[in-house]
Amino acid sequence: MSSEPFRVGLLGFGTVGSAFAELLEERAAEIERFNGRRPVIGGVLTRSRGGFEEILSEADLIVELIGGLEPARDYLLRSMRAGRHVVTANKQLLSQHGEELFETAREHDVRLRFEAAVAGAVPVVRVLEESLSATPIERIHGIVNGTTNFILTEMAHGASYADALKDAQRRGFAEADPSDDVSGRDAAAKMAILARLAFGTPVHLDDVRYEGIEHLHSDDLEYARELGLGLKLIGAAERRQGGLSVHVHPTFLYSGHPLAAVAGPFNAVTVESEAITEITISGPGAGGRQTASAVLGDVVSVMTGGARPPAPPLPLRLIEDVESAFYLHLDVADRPGVLAAVTQVLGEHDVSIKSVVQRGMGERARLVMVTHPVLESSLRTAIARVGEFDFVRAAPRTIRVIEEEFV
Amino acid sequence: MSSEPFRVGLLGFGTVGSAFAELLEERAAEIERFNGRRPVIGGVLTRSRGGFEEILSEADLIVELIGGLEPARDYLLRSMRAGRHVVTANKQLLSQHGEELFETAREHDVRLRFEAAVAGAVPVVRVLEESLSATPIERIHGIVNGTTNFILTEMAHGASYADALKDAQRRGFAEADPSDDVSGRDAAAKMAILARLAFGTPVHLDDVRYEGIEHLHSDDLEYARELGLGLKLIGAAERRQGGLSVHVHPTFLYSGHPLAAVAGPFNAVTVESEAITEITISGPGAGGRQTASAVLGDVVSVMTGGARPPAPPLPLRLIEDVESAFYLHLDVADRPGVLAAVTQVLGEHDVSIKSVVQRGMGERARLVMVTHPVLESSLRTAIARVGEFDFVRAAPRTIRVIEEEFV
Structure with missing residues (x-):
């Protein structure tokens, strides 16, 4: 069977764009063998060459790998309005203009795929959309930023934050300006997208509480x-108190937790629901070729005709103040009664202590505690009061601490 | 929008069948919300009620949960010839008549989905078919039988095989007749299916070398x-020596290996390819509701129009004799020269030793070794010669041992 080639218009030709073009050429024959149509690059738009309208007019599908909000948003909207399917890896755009894009895809009955926007080659979008459409999801949580996971892995082996960051940059795991990664903002964008998919609730990047690893x-x-x-650095989206809580925080895990073993620039996401218990998917979080392979997977999925755009939203209330266990570090003067005073104030605010390590260092002492789960607002109030003691030196x-222990 | 319901004919109403009917009813409204059509059970066939022809004539899709070869095979073939999509969880059937089923699906241009046949709720079929169509796969390996993984987990904590099996049966993780699971045959059927998907090579259950955990x-x-x-108990399908090796064996893993941490009745599958490095998916391997959720996921995926049947086969030669590291246990008389004699014979057959533990027990001694990778045929020949020594008492x-160590 010899049909028309399937023409892919490519916007952007950086690391991922060029890796995508290469991978597509390598795999074209095999894709044709099981799909009946051979994918070909029908045009490339870069800053210096190509015209968008011309590429659009000849394409069956547009792949957007420019990044950033504009002109990516404009190109995607125009592509869909012209009846073209689109594939993008643009998490900034999806986490800030997702509803507009989804709505446009529904209106024009075209596919909008974005596996590569969330966790590199780890197919969590696909799994959420399809496998789990059969079951209501309770919680998604995981490691969705490879740069920070690499840095934290190095720090766990004794490196300083600054050295670990330098090492990450040298190896290509962190960009020259790493602020989007280390601030938690990149992970927050991904959690906004996952929350929309898993819970049907529009979540804007600005709705996600996030905290990075710089401090x-x-x-x-x-x-x-x-x-x-x-x-x-754990991102979570979970049903809480009848609403939805979406957040990204540095988080302590007990060593038996499945996510504790995820080392280096890897990602891992756990999806929990009553019917499936839990599924964990892990793999490389970034890398041009890995991301390109996720993009090509999306192209193939459009060619086979799968995957509708997300359904219209079904909003849940966003909950900000949720319960968590906390690690608490106090630098105090080493004198009698300190521990008693601290635990009394904590107790008055329902903060109950699970474990304590105290260590004297001359005139000072470090008091490190892990609490049982407590509302964050209660903890903050208690901490503010503890901070007023004159024996507290910093x-x-x-x-945060994830409490569950595993076999 | 109010369209015709999507009618699902259900063959079989055991544990999975009844859980599927229940789950479908629970999720029908939500599925309608994003698909536009509401799935309904259009008829149920059991040993005592329902007529196949009548159910078929009114169904958009047939779900086969009878199990075994016949009449399941006949029903599936007739359904597809009548232009109906089909979903099945039947690994025996797929691993023995897969090509006939795939060929029929292609001929009649209907969908044939079978996520639940391989690893319960763990969506490895979907990931292989779609995400990874973009990249040639080098190896799949993993834990695809929850019963044996539960038993081995208990044995690792000190239980005997017999007690662990009884415990598994008591908790519903093993059937009254556990032979399909503990012999490795269930895992072998799953690896045959995965090998077909990942490498395009038709692999019959009889082509898979397997070994169980009973001994x-x-x-x-x-x-x-x-x-x-x-x-x-590790199942593997991997490119080796220009061909394909598919096998299931009890296997030792170093404690840092990602699969070593998979405990209890869980499954986990790692897919490796150059472009994606590796992706691991883990989750519950069995359970009526988990399997039902995978079946419903397949139904939804047919409703959304995704996933073609596997492409026509592209056979690789099946390789039986492959390299592996081995653990070797010898029960010997405790006298001088034994270790020297054994290592000399092993050396003559290119079996090189990585580590040894020897322990005297009165007149006897136990000699436990781990070898470097060696062709299985060489090891077998060497072992046969070692077995001839008069100091070998059993x-x-x-x-087998998987050698790779991980961070």
């Missing part, structure tokens, strides 16, 4: 090790 | 622990 102290990692904890530090 | 000794697990190894035992 972590390596001694926090050291104390945590004594408590049997490892540190990860601002108290807190980090 | 494992708990002292093997104990010695292995001293060597830093854990034991799993048949030598061997278990």
Whole structure:
């Protein structure tokens, strides 16, 4: 059978764009063998060459790998309005203008695919959309930023934050300006997209509470090790108190937790629901060729005719104040009664202590605790009061802890 | 929009069938919301009620959950010839008559989905078919039988095989007749299906070399622990020597290996390819509701129009004799020169030793070794010669070892 080729218009020709063009050429014959049509690059738009209208007019599908909000948004909207399917890896755009894009895809009955926007080669979008359409999801959480996971892995082995970041940049795991990654903003954008898919609730990047890894102290990692904890940047979207909580925080995990073992620039996402218990998917989080392979997977999925755009939204209330266990680090004067005073104030605010490590260092002492789950607002109030004691020598530090222990 | 319901004819109403009917009813409204059509059960066939022809005539899709070869095969073929899409969880059938079923699906241009046949709720079929169509696969390996993984987990904690099996039966993780699971045959059927999907090569259940866990000794697990190894029943399909090797064996893994951490009745499958490095998917391997959710996922995927049947076959030569590292357990008389004699014979057959544990027990000694990778045929020849020594007091035992160490 010899049919028309399937023409892919490619917008953007950076690391991922060029890797995509290469991979598509390598796999074209095999894709034709099982699809009946051979995908070909029908035109490339870069800053210096190609015209959008011309590429659009000849394409069956547009792949957008420019990144950023504009002109990517404009190109995608125009492509869909012209009846073209689109594939994008643009998490900024989806997390800020997702509803407009989804709505346009529905209106014009075209496919809008974005596997590569969330976790590189890890097919979590596909799994959410299709496999799990059969079951209501309770929680998604995981490691969705490879740069910070690499840095935290190095820090766990004793490196300082600055050295680990430099190492990440040298190896190509972090960009020259790493602020989107280390601030947690990149992970927050991905969690906004996953939350929309899993819960049907439009979540804007600005709705996601996030916290990065720039302010972590390596001694926090050291104390945590004594408590049997490892540190990860965890993104979560979960049903809580009848609403939805979406957030990204540095989080301590007990060493038996499945996500604790995810090392280096890898991603891993766990999806929980009553009917399936839980599914975890892990793999490389970034890399041009890995991302390109996710993009090509989306192209193939459009060619086989699968995957409708997300359904119209069904909003849940966004919940900001949720319960969590916390790690609490206090730098105090080493004198009698300190621990008693601190635990009393904590107790008055329903903060109950699970474990404590105290260590004297001459005139000072470090008091490190892990609490039982408590509403964040209660913890913040308690901490503010603890901070008023004259024996407290530096601002108290807190980090979330995931409590569950696993076999 | 109010369209015709999407009518699902259900063949079989056991544990999975009834869980599927229940789940479909629970999720019908939500599926209608994003698909435009509401799925309904259009008829149920059991041993005592329903007529196949009548159910078929009114169905848009047939779900086969009878199991076994006949009449399941006949019903599926007749359904597809009548132009109906089909969904099945029948691994026996797919691993023995897969090509006939795939060919019929292609001929009549209908969908044939079987996510639930391979790893319960773990969506490995979907990931292989779609995400990874963009990249040639090098190897799939993993834990695809939850019953044996539960038993091995219990044995690792000190239980005997018999007690662990009884416990599995009591908890519903093993059937009254567990032979399909503990013999490795169930895992072999799943690997045959995965190998077909990943490599395009028709692999019949009879082509898969498999070995079960019935003959494992708990002292093997104990010695292995001293060597830093854990034991799993691993299925693998991998390119080797220009061909394809598909096999299932009890296998030792170093404790840092990602599959070593998979405990209890869980499944986990790792897919490796150059472009994606590796992706691991893990989740519950069995359970009526988990399997039902995979079946419903397939139904939804047919409703959304995705997923063509597998392409026509592109056979690779099946390779039987492949390299592996081995654990070797010898029960010998405790006298001078034994270790030297054994290692000399092994050396003559290119079997090189990586680590040894020897332990005297009065007049006897146990000699436990891990080899470097060696062709299985060479190892077998060497072992046969070692078995001829008069100081060898019981048949030598061997278990495969996966060598790779991970961060």
